[in-house]
Amino acid sequence: MFPFIEAQDPEVFDALMGEEKRQAEGLELIPSENYVSKAVREANSSNLTNKYSEGYPGKRYYGGQTYTDIVENIARDRAKKLFGAKYANVQPHAGAPANVAMYFALLEPGDTVLGMDLSHGGHLTHGHPVTYLTKVFNFVRYKMKNVETGEIDYDEMREVARREKPKIVLAGYSAYPRELDYEKFSEIAHEVGAYAVMDAAHIAGLIAGKAMKNPFEYGFDIITTTTHKTLRGPRGGMILTREDEALAKKIDKSVFPGFQGGPIMNAIAAKAVCFGEALQPSFSRYAAQVLANAKAMEAVFARRGVRMITGGTSSHLILADVYGSLGVSGDEAEKLLDEVGITLNKNAIADDTRKPMDPSGIRFGTPAITTRGLGQKECAQVAECMLDALEKRADGRALGEIRESVRELCAEFPIPDAFV
Ligand code: DSN
Secondary structure, eight states: OOHHHHHHOHHHHHHHHHHHHHHHHSEEOOTTOOOOOHHHHHHHTSGGGGOOOOEETTEESSSOOHHHHHHHHHHHHHHHHHHTOSEEEOOOSSHHHHHHHHHHHHOOTTOEEEEEOGGGTOOGGGTOTTSTHHHHSEEEEEOEEETTTTEEOHHHHHHHHHHHOOSEEEEOOSSOOSOOOHHHHHHHHHHTTOEEEEEOTTTHHHHHTTSSOOGGGGTOOEEEEESSSTTOOOSOEEEEESSOHHHHHHHHHIIIIIIOOSOOHHHHHHHHHHHHHHTSHHHHHHHHHHHHHHHHHHHHHHHTTOOBGGGSOSSSEEEEEHHHHHSOOHHHHHHHHHHTTEEOEEEOOTTOOSOTTSOSEEEEESHHHHHTTOOHHHHHHHHHHHHHHHHTTTOHHHHHHHHHHHHHHHHHSOOOSOOO
């Protein structure tokens, strides 16, 4: 593996091999991570990294675009097919740039966006004060009505929308594990003349695989997403427009030249390959299994009395209040589980009173372990291991045994090379 790097640059080679081993021998539960196929990796490291392609297929600023145009058109066509969209822009470098380009396409400085309260699962790019976005746009909030069930307060959303007149009503989260009532979202957005926009970064693969609802089927105007989470592609972003051509043109202009320069064409080739994989029947089976596996983990947490925000999950992720239930903080839990070979992330829970760097919760999910082939039985076993490790955190021998059982599970389920 990596023979040229090995010969030329042993320092980087060593780090890459260390990561190879870490990924092979540990269980990846960060819900926004996944393993890509070797085909996606080949495309991502292909000769297209040598090429500049500012513009769009058929309308570029540089010559030599015969093959970049072919690749980008394949990526766009497959993306449209996957999500039932009429237009796709596959050039955003990642999810945050996709959201920034979407805001600047739809808004004037000072305009208002109505999004989920950040402590209830929203994302930094949905208007966290640490981002530059809040210097330009005005962000107002809706929340969950009940954090034990995850029910969103649609009455409050409507009231705030009528009062604040947002130009965008934004759905989608990085730490909210339930399905949404998309019909209500688009009804409220369109009542006040706003666009209904979904940031599907986390669940794009589950939508594409038809395991979760598609917001476009409920009147949403735009979907932004990453391509590297449940969609199982290269690191990257994308913006889809359901049917409005004028809107799609604004998005294109906003991505380039408004915000980005040259597209990362090797990543676009990898997106094309990933979308090709996601169009196969095997991907729908994968998406359904991701959900079934999360349910299997939920059942163990519920049986062992650990509080889950929203009471459990209807998606790929679980947000557990480990401080409230087990007296171990999110940061301690993250570090402890890392030691036994289980990687996840600390996360604030709704209305958390602890600090962001040491919150009450952990966030974990099943996209990567499902790619590895684990089923419900093994996922339940992983959940038991997690809670055993947290409960027996003072018992070095018990932790050593858990580390060993994680290693055995990893050996039984190696990271696959291909999915189709
Ligand atoms: N870092 C991503 C996540 O883990 O949800 C979102 O930016």
